[in-house]
Amino acid sequence: MAKVNFLGATLRLKYVAGHNAQNEPMFTTKTYRNLNSSHTAEDLVEVAYAIASLSSHALDSIVKQETTDLS
Numbered sequence: 001m002a003k004v005n006f007l008g009a010t011l012r013l014k015y016v017a018g019h020n021a022q023n024e025p026m027f028t029t030k031t032y033r034n035l036n037s038s039h040t041a042e043d044l045v046e047v048a049y050a051i052a053s054l055s056s057h058a059l060d061s062i063v064k065q066e067t068t069d070l071s
């Protein structure tokens with residue numbers, strides 16, 4: 001049976017930073033590293049919305065990227 005070891009995770013918040021000449025959205029991303037493995041998806045969404053509420057840009061998406069070691 002394979003072992004799965006948590007190495008780390010990041011939370012990426014993607015914001016709409018404006019629109020270009022073709023009225024297509026332009027995005028900016030903020031990344032928060034060193035997430036603890038014990039946080040639930042609900043915790044992360046709650047934190048992401050709290051952080052986004054401090055921004056003047058509209059929040060587009062929330063992504064959690066997790067890195068694991070498989071052996």
